[in-house]
Amino acid sequence: MSDPRIAVIEKRFQNVRRVVAVSSGKGGVGKSMIATALALSLRDRGHSVGLLDLDFTSPATHVILGVEGLYPEEEYGIVPPIAHGLRYMSITYYSVDEPTPLRGEDVSNAIIELLAITRWGELDYLVIDMPPGIGDATLDTIRLIPRIEFIVVTTPSRVAFQSVRRLLVLLKDMGVPIIGVCENMVMKPLAYVREDVERLGLEYLVSVAYDEEVEEALGDPDALRKTRFYKELGEVSRRL
């Protein structure tokens, strides 16, 4: 018995130049905000960009982008619609606002299914908003998506960074490329995250200050573009 879906996945990514997974060991650090802003920022620089929300339990990028009334087109698989210039794919097309209680094996199956049916076409960048942690989704994306690279998000809190550090060590041990670490929601700049990231031999990409304006910009990418958060994050898209 063999799974025909696995063979298709590599083909789906053959014209995607770079796949950037935005991940974290911990929830609530702003992964979805950073993934969405990064995708928009790359688009602003003239690249063709896709955004894939793989956080099935707590999808959020549709809220940040203000996506409503879009639905993928079926054509030898499915073609994600364009939202604010991004090829945008999310489980919420199918789950709407209902809870999606999936166990590990179901998470794997749903990821395999989405990766196998989604036709990205030609993209310079596909940004993936990952679920937090080092569970099934993280292991499956590493196993299945060719050439995947990670941007890892933390906050200055030691509570968050302890878990983020474990993710970094895991990725390093597995030989997965790590673009670097973003420190988000910084209220009082401290050096310890940067120092520890550099001690691991990794790149500390940016320190993004806590920005109250972001909450008000939810659902409105143009308002988001005007925030300090977005401008500071632009440094990351410039370096990609």
Next chain:
Amino acid sequence: MVGELQQVEHEVLEFAFEQLKTPLFENARFVLKSQPAKFKCRNCGNEWTFTSEGMTEDVSEAIHFVPEMAHVYIRCNECGSPDFEVAEGRGVWLATIKGVKGDE
């Protein structure tokens, strides 16, 4: 094997298989078999069989594209839990390949 949960149209699969009949496979025979989808509740142990009867088109389509959406829209018909196992008939898979070794 075609699991019934994903509600794949056999005609579509048959058409796809026809496309595989390149000269090398021109005499190949593709056999499609359906398997009913069976659920087993992890909460109360109840077992039941999937039916798309009474489902809206949107729900049916969601489950067609991503069968795990069953956990969003289907509940155990005994205890109401979404925590069930798709014991049989989830997707499409290749059960067996038979062939004869040629000269080449």
